[in-house]
Amino acid sequence: xxxxxxxxxxxxxxxxxxxxxxxxxxxxxxxxxxxxxxxxxxxxxxxxxxxxxxxxxxxxxxxxxxxxxxxxxxxxxxxx
Numbered sequence: 001x002x003x004x005x006x007x008x009x010x011x012x013x014x015x016x017x018x019x020x021x022x023x024x025x026x027x028x029x030x031x032x033x034x035x036x037x038x039x040x041x042x043x044x045x046x047x048x049x050x051x052x053x054x055x056x057x058x059x060x061x062x063x064x065x066x067x068x069x070x071x072x073x074x075x076x077x078x079x080x
Contacts (some may be wrong), residue, residue: 002074006038008040008052008063009038009066010037010038010040011014011050011052011065012066013037014037014042014050014077015050015065015066015067015068018068018072019072020069021071022074025075025076025078026052027076028076028077028078029044029048029073029076029077030044030077031044031046031077032044032045034053034068034070035078040052040053042065043062043069045062047066047067047070047073048067048069048070048072048073049064049066050054050066050067050068051063051064051065052065058074064075
């Protein structure tokens with residue numbers, strides 16, 4: 001399950017898509033690796049916290065958009 005705190009529909013959709021934990025993960029997440037969705041740039045901080053990069057919030061590290069549960073974060077970042 002994912003939790004969001006903003007009205008960023010792209011972030012909500014990304015968190016929902018990544019929250020699936022059946023079968024082997026098709027997408028492995030790496031902390032701080034930037035990715036683009038719908039023309040916006042996002043990244044995950046350690047622990048599964050999703051941020052959107054934005055010019056106005058650059059010094060703050062971006063806008064907090066939501067997070068993945070601990071279970072999902074470990075599933076998506078597991079190596080091996």
